[in-house]
Amino acid sequence: MPAERKQVLDEVAARWNGRVQLSPEDGSESAYRLECEPAELSEVCNWLFSDLHYSFGGLVVEQLTRWELRYVFYGGPGAGWLHVLTHLAPSDYRVPSVSRLVHAADWHEREVEDLFGLVFEGHPRLGDFVLHDDAWHEGVAPMRKSFDGRQPVTHRAPDQNWKPRQIVEEAGAFLMPIGPIYATATGPVHFQLETVGEDVIRVQPRLFYAYRGLEKIAEGRRAEDVLLIAERISATSAFAHSLAVCQAVERICHMEVPPRARALRIFVAEFERLRHHVAAIEGICESTGLAVAAAQASILEEDLLRLSCVLTGHRYLFGLGTFGGLTINLDDSACNRAAAQVREVAEKLSRLERMLSISSSFLDRLEEVGHVSAGEAGDFGLVGPIARASGVSRDMRKAQPYSGYDQIEFEVPHESEGDGYARLRMFFREAAQSVRIISTVGQAVPGGQVRAPEVSFRPGAALGWVEAPRGAALHWIRLGEDGVVDRYRIITPSFANWHGFRLAAENFAFQDFPIILATFALSVHENDR
Amino acid sequence: MSQWVIKGLRTGVKSTRYPRAEETAAGISPGLPTAATLPLEVAQSLVARCPADALELAPAGVDVNLRRCIHCFRCVRGTNSPLGWEHSYEWATAVSGGNDQKRQFGPAFDRSVHILVVDTGDCGACLNEVRQLNNPYYNMHRLGFFLTPTPRHADVLLVVGALTDHMRVPLRKAYDAMPSPKRVVAVGACALSGGIFGRSFMCAGGVAELLPVDVEVPGDPPPPLAILHGLLVAVGRKPPARLHRAVSDSVGNASG
Numbered sequence: 110m111p112a113e114r115k116q117v118l119d120e121v122a123a124r125w126n127g128r129v130q131l132s133p134e135d136g137s138e139s140a141y142r143l144e145c146e147p148a149e150l151s152e153v154c155n156w157l158f159s160d161l162h163y164s165f166g167g168l169v170v171e172q173l174t175r176w177e178l179r180y181v182f183y184g185g186p187g188a189g190w191l192h193v194l195t196h197l198a199p200s201d202y203r204v205p206s207v208s209r210l211v212h213a214a215d216w217h218e219r220e221v222e223d224l225f226g227l228v229f230e231g232h233p234r235l236g237d238f239v240l241h242d243d244a245w246h247e248g249v250a251p252m253r254k255s256f257d258g259r260q261p262v263t264h265r266a267p268d269q270n271w272k273p274r275q276i277v278e279e280a281g282a283f284l285m286p287i288g289p290i291y292a293t294a295t296g297p298v299h300f301q302l303e304t305v306g307e308d309v310i311r312v313q314p315r316l317f318y319a320y321r322g323l324e325k326i327a328e329g330r331r332a333e334d335v336l337l338i339a340e341r342i343s344a345t346s347a348f349a350h351s352l353a354v355c356q357a358v359e360r361i362c363h364m365e366v367p368p369r370a371r372a373l374r375i376f377v378a379e380f381e382r383l384r385h386h387v388a389a390i391e392g393i394c395e396s397t398g399l400a401v402a403a404a405q406a407s408i409l410e411e412d413l414l415r416l417s418c419v420l421t422g423h424r425y426l427f428g429l430g431t432f433g434g435l436t437i438n439l440d441d442s443a444c445n446r447a448a449a450q451v452r453e454v455a456e457k458l459s460r461l462e463r464m465l466s467i468s469s470s471f472l473d474r475l476e477e478v479g480h481v482s483a484g485e486a487g488d489f490g491l492v493g494p495i496a497r498a499s500g501v502s503r504d505m506r507k508a509q510p511y512s513g514y515d516q517i518e519f520e521v522p523h524e525s526e527g528d529g530y531a532r533l534r535m536f537f538r539e540a541a542q543s544v545r546i547i548s549t550v551g552q553a554v555p556g557g558q559v560r561a562p563e564v565s566f567r568p569g570a571a572l573g574w575v576e577a578p579r580g581a582a583l584h585w586i587r588l589g590e591d592g593v594v595d596r597y598r599i600i601t602p603s604f605a606n607w608h609g610f611r612l613a614a615e616n617f618a619f620q621d622f623p624i625i626l627a628t629f630a631l632s633v634h635e636n637d638r
Numbered sequence: 639m640s641q642w643v644i645k646g647l648r649t650g651v652k653s654t655r656y657p658r659a660e661e662t663a664a665g666i667s668p669g670l671p672t673a674a675t676l677p678l679e680v681a682q683s684l685v686a687r688c689p690a691d692a693l694e695l696a697p698a699g700v701d702v703n704l705r706r707c708i709h710c711f712r713c714v715r716g717t718n719s720p721l722g723w724e725h726s727y728e729w730a731t732a733v734s735g736g737n738d739q740k741r742q743f744g745p746a747f748d749r750s751v752h753i754l755v756v757d758t759g760d761c762g763a764c765l766n767e768v769r770q771l772n773n774p775y776y777n778m779h780r781l782g783f784f785l786t787p788t789p790r791h792a793d794v795l796l797v798v799g800a801l802t803d804h805m806r807v808p809l810r811k812a813y814d815a816m817p818s819p820k821r822v823v824a825v826g827a828c829a830l831s832g833g834i835f836g837r838s839f840m841c842a843g844g845v846a847e848l849l850p851v852d853v854e855v856p857g858d859p860p861p862p863l864a865i866l867h868g869l870l871v872a873v874g875r876k877p878p879a880r881l882h883r884a885v886s887d888s889v890g891n892a893s894g
């Protein structure tokens with residue numbers, strides 16, 4: 110056991126003196142369980158989060174023989190994963206809220222309250238969240254096992270007069286509703302912007318218009334079908350999410366992934382990241398009205414979509430990931446050709462970056478706009494390039510390496526300003542690193558099989574994780590007999606970053622709002638699931 | 639700012655010649671499975687592999703119901719007897735119920751059609767492909783198609799995604815606010831049949847559960863040119879394709 114983890118575990122034993130039970134998590138060398146009574150829960154979580162600076166990964170709730178609440182934390186490579194667990198009797202549904210102290214857990218607890226009907230005592234704000242209050246009966250808890258997710262729910266007629274709460278009460282305060290339908294092709298989200306004069310004082314996104322109940326509809330299906338669902342959480346990160354599911358199932362079933370498949374997975378994952386970042390750059394240029402730059406970036410995005418299709422058969426990489434490897438082999442010459450084309454894209458991208466960096470009217474819209482400090486980013490548990498733009502430089506590929514990332518040389522860039530321009534630079538810098546990885550890996554893909562022999566499923570549960578293009582994605586899967594899914598929990602980077610979006614958008618001028626939104630590169634679909 | 643003007647001019651014309659000529663660039667479409675004549679045993683095993691119930695046993699082989707196909711490639715990968723695959727993109731079809739005269743566009747719509755895009759709960763793939771229609775490669779403005787922010791100006795309602803519970807009211811309101819004549823184009827397997835999200839406590843299946851649909855564009859997601867074809871079908875500038883590929887069709891046998 111690495112010294113760092115041992116030290117933490119020793120200190121847990123000393124501090125809570127037997128009130129926190131320590132045990133290794135099944136089937137994992139890097140994860141430890143810390144089990145405690147509900148009364149101890151927030152203290153333990155807060156100690157990990159605030160004192161030891163572990164990142165909060167997410168909350169996984171399961172309805173087993175009793176309720177199990179699992180608050181997942183991770184540190185650097187030596188620290189590994191710590192799962193803080195507490196249990197409730199089946200008839201019990203009250204638990205003290207952790208998010209009073211660990212703000213990153215705020216939305217996780219709200220979601221569980223809505224979907225499982227558990228009550229987090231002391232939580233500052235519960236209510237209208239995943240299930241919209243104007244359409245759903247109080248007391249419906251669709252994630253409970255007794256709820257049949259295959260049947261349509263009979264509703265009361267939606268309340269047409271439902272109004273959001275207005276908080277700002279100053280003279281001249283105005284509530285501006287925006288969405289969920291837009292002028293351009295945009296995912297469905299509704300904003301309540303509370304403004305006084307020019308300034309947006311309060312931003313409340315109302316999400317989950319695209320809530321498709323993915324965690325629920327996965328239950329009772331075969332593990333292979335969960336891959337189809339994972340790919341369709343958010344199409345722009347389809348491969349990343351399917352890879353996380355694969356890694357969770359491979360962990361449960363003790364499958365070895367052949368070296369060729371591991372390398373190709375990195376190749377494709379970085380390809381996807383590059384495409385995502387190019388699209389994010391395009392979005393930022395478009396939001397500022399810089400049409401030629403947006404067109405240049407959109408040409409590159411389409412080039413990469415076409416290249417995905419030529420390489421894998423699908424423009425969004427659907428159907429490529431599978432347990433134990435990939436469904437098709439990408440032969441060496443195809444990889445080399447793709448890597449060469451990617452380098453061409455990279456050259457055009459860096460020319461675009463140079464031109465943008467001297468377009469002062471463009472920079473004026475981004476610099477010192479939409480500011481998020483490192484402290485705020487940490488408290489809210491922001492992830493990915495958005496967190497790294499504020500100086501929080503954690504990246505799953507380095508913190509908890511998977512698929513062989515620890516064998517590859519690359520950097521995780523970060524910035525410190527935390528404004529719109531820092532986020533734009535992050536997308537450019539990370540794109541360049543992805544190109545570097547694609548070149549390195551593409552040159553020397555190990556030979557051999559691209560897929561392990563037929564999978565034999567075993568019952569069990571495990572976590573799979575990746576650094577998706579938008580940041581850390583965690584997938585928890587519990588398999589029953591014959592590879593049937595008992596529980597599927599999806600924790601996405603957009604969920605974390607939507608939570609913190611208001612930090613950036615509040616107290617800026619109204620006309621900055623769409624620009625700040627673009628610099629966050631959020632996905633509604635990835636958030637809503 | 640002159641540097642941007644020069645940059646724009648240097649890039650030259652990228653736009654496809656479609657619909658005047660066929661587009662043949664690589665990677666513009668993932669293609670579709672085709673119906674095939676097969677021995678019963680093989681046909682049965684392929685039908686069983688399809689997670690979306692898109693394959694149907696036919697007397698002489700397998701038929702494909704494109705409304706349901708989610709491009710998972712399980713009927714072509716990891717099997718010794720793969721189904722055929724065609725690399726086309728003109729996939730849009732007219733729904734027979736939508737041939738109501740009142741819903742037809744007259745000549746006034748030939749060169750200017752305003753489109754309202756509504757995402758009723760997709761994964762972002764169809765939405766992203768719709769977004770590509772504005773990139774220089776597809777540039778739908780050259781064909782007189784424009785996105786509009788308001789249903790009051792919209793002639794076509796383009797819907798992507800399965801119909802989630804929370805989008806029922808916004809979708810209904812948007813449709814009701816559109817002036818007549820108006821047409822609905824449903825894009826992608828989810829908007830057609832619910833796709834992988836199917837029917838559940840949150841999804842009612844396709845958009846046809848709530849609104850009359852005039853044109854259906856299959857695919858998961860349909861590539862930009864298929865969506866463009868759908869818009870051209872909606873305004874009567876291109877003939878529709880067929881959605882159900884049967885072994886007995888000549889179309890179905892033209893696999894490539």
Ligand code: SF4
Binds near residue numbers: 688693706710711
């Ligand atoms: S590609 Fe389409 S037809 Fe083939 S198995 Fe998948 S869903 Fe079924």
